[in-house]
Amino acid sequence: MRDENCIFCKIANGEIPSRTIYEDEQFRVFLDLSPAAKGHALIVPKEHYANLYELPEELAADAMRLAKKEMSLMTQKLSCDGFQLVQNNGETAGQTVFHFHLHLIPRYRTDGQKIAWEPGSMSDEELDAVKDQIIS
Ligand code: AMP
Ligand code: ZN
Secondary structure, eight states, rough: OOOTTTTHHHHHHTOOOOOOOEEOSEEEEOOSSSSTTOOOOOEESSSSSTTTTTTTTHHHHHHHHHHHHHHHHHHHHHHOOOEEEEOOSGGGTOSSOOOOEEEEEEETOOOOOOOOOOOOOOOOOHHHHHHHHHOO
8 A cells, every 4th residue: 555645655665765774574764864863763664554543553563663673773873862752643743744654763962952842731620621531
């Protein structure tokens, strides 16, 4: 399953060159062209799924297994001080390429990056109401 107009379909399947650091039957892992920090890479499935909602459960599990392996390897090779996994779903959440991808972002004490959110505030009543709304 591919989308003719999708750049990550083309990269993942080798039609467009990329700085690939790992590849198997299901995934390609390549460097982000606008890295947040040295070594910023993307785990991208070769099949087209727009986001995590669409990604089959097994592939999601495999993506996380691969992320764990890659972050350990990259931490060793780059001597980074920490590591962030980022995964955006939908424009509102910051997604700009609509083919599922998982960001692997090595972090360094001196990288000056802020990949974070502004802490908000909610009353106990509001928190209780949210909990009641989404509890399963
Ligand atoms: P997101 O905002 O989560 O959808 O992330 C999309 C990411 O893809 C951004 O970090 C971009 O820098 C990156 N990106 C877009 N086009 C390319 C490309 N051709 N090669 C490598 N990375 C890309
Ligand atoms: Zn695609």
